[in-house]
Amino acid sequence: MSSDMTQYLAVFLDEVGEQIQKLEEGILALERDHHDREVLHSLFRAAHTIKGSSAAMGFERMSRLTHGMEEVLDRLRKGEASVTVEVVDLLLACLDALKAMKEEVIVHGQEITDPSELIARLERQGCRDVPASAGSLSTPPGRSDQAKGILLNEYERRILRQAALHGVEPYIVTVRVVPGCPMKGVRAFMVTRALEELGEVVGSRPSAEELEKEQFDETFSLIVLSHEDPDRLRNTVASILDIAAVDVAPWKEEVSQDEEGSPTSETRISQEPRGPSRAPEGAQRVNQTVRVDVERLDELMNLVGELVIDRIRLTRINKELAGRFNHDRLIDELMETSRHIGRITNELQAQIMKARMLPIDQLFSRFPRMVRDLARQAGKQVEFLMEGRETELDRTVIEQISDPLIHLLRNAVDHGIETPEERLKAGKPAKGVIRLRASHEENSIVIIVEDDGRGIDLDRVKAKALALGLVSEEQLERMSDQEITELVFLPGFSTAERTSDVSGRGVGMDIVRNNIQAIGGSVRIRTQRGTGTRVILKLPLTLAIMRALLVGVGEGTYALPLGSVQEIIRTRPEEVHFINQQAVILLRQEVLPILSLAGLLGLDGGQLPDGDLLCVVAISGDSKLGLVVDRLIGEQEVVIKSLGSYLGDVPGISGATILGDGRVGLILDVGRLIWMAADSRGRERRADRGIPHRTASLQPSEVVPYRVTEEPGEREEVGYAR
């Protein structure tokens, strides 16, 4: 690579990364359908692109390898050779080599992997004879049905009518670009621009927007008003590069057959032979986009957050004013204005949220290959299905769920799906199914990882939990199957007897749960012996704004994420019982420990107030805790602000927000609070900054005694297994 090319390196690597992704998706698609010609074309293009740019950058090995791939793919797409499992494996091997080379370029500035052997294999593949039945050779893409006419809208018709009154000739200019014309959208723009110098372009088919987005094959039409003669128009357009043919004809109006009788304002224009072929239904839309620095979006979100806060304050002031001066016209007006601002702010917030959203496919697209490789290594047959890839969620959420999802999928392959023999013995098809589904559910996103494997062995979970001293026999007896299943979420837990090299890398189900809870989500497991396991992740749409319950303790106001609030109850003093000095109440036959929030936060000694108790039942995972508060303030949208690094990690507090009256409210970290409450030494530990954050989210002490986790290094294999 010459020194002057270094500045292209980043661009080059980016592009190679994209193309590698395309290759990967394409090869896997090819594995499913050996005859998908579209895929072959796109694979060919990807290989071709890498070949060209790597050659330009001087990465000769990469270029040689992609050249070999291109040759093979070219023969495949022309039907001169057919796709076999062998070919797919070879292409995947090439893909791996490309990935390695890309990494080597990043680290060492040059490729190290020697592609010679692969190239030799590609060449052998390329020479192989075509089976006689190779079948349909590439036929030129069929011209889609040509529209018989062009429908004009009311606006266009009016202009044309107007023009007719002034004796200006309308023409229809039909233009065809050369096949494979690069940036044909820009060519269309140049044609429009050239014609606009000679007259007025009234309309186009497809629409200007579709032209810009290149949603046309090779032909498009423009309706032009001009005093110039047709030849002049034709020659002007023909002088533009990449224009294959131009046709200029006067148009005549003709009422469309279908529209007749209906009070439509549309008119059909008779069409010259070479009509515009409309972009086929479902054709890929090339959206025009602007790249925006993510930080800028975050900054915008922050500003909107400020607006939300002001809006809330405005509403509050308004209410107060309305209380003070009844039915003042100005106050009514103010009310109306602030309501309007409210609506606009909501809309603004929604739009920016949308801009921060990414389709989850960004993450999902990595998985098919991963699952395939894992299954191969484990000697299992797996069909991997994904649904809802287009589901959008906040990019920060996407970043946070990557590791948990990888872990869940690994578990599903390693521990969930049985070997083909086992499956056949159990009367199941040899091939297991793993499903990954994403969907919207009200204000959250639900992701489900599901397998039809052997399910979790509850007896082994029990045995393991006992052996680890996580639960006692009596406790186990009291626990439901669901509760036993969820023991796998305890830190240090694993039933794996045998570890594959992919699971058991220290990311266990406890970490999965902690990661998901850290972003305000929840994890549930449903499992049935012999039938399969389903893990359900429920995630917030965004991490920037949340709905919260505001409560008052002493002078302060605290926000509880609404997702962590189960209910609010009022308890009479005589209903409070004590077990081992722990105050509890019975809530629907269930023992619920209760604690004063002030005490938990170290604001006072923790004694419960006299009289009726106001108790918020907070929930995290399966753990519940009754938090006794002084006041309920209400439900509100709060903008999450970080506490800032100088405050660091304050136990039980996950952030701050600005309240309607301008004061700061603290956002409670419910998982952590429950952990603190469950820890019998919670009060001493609070002062200790050395507490590992979110080491565990625990059942209340009544259900499962807390076990102090070992140092991470000492922790044993923590993948859950059946």
Place this chain on the structure above:
Amino acid sequence: MPGKVLVVDDATFMRAMIKDILTANGYEVVGEATNGVEALVRYEELRPDLVTMDITMPEMDGVTAVKQLMSRYPDAKIIMVSAMGQQALVVDAIQAGAKDFVVKPFDVNRFLEAVRRAMG
């Protein structure tokens, strides 16, 4: 009709290639520039018949350079040399007065055709 050309591109590789193509076809490459600012300076100094202009360049990008050039020299003839996916920028450049564009990796004949038309 041969003429004097100023080649603007930040990649030596591209400049060398464009220069070779043009020289081989009877054009005279009178100068090269590696960014928009340099392009303005060299244009003023050399008054070429045609400029080939890369889009993505340090200091000043090609589109800005076209705008500045056209405001000072409305007769300037510029061809954009674009990478794939830069439609919007090419449209900007043409709106600013660029005569034509080619997309990298380009076909030599198409490039020459664009040069010929732009000069004609």
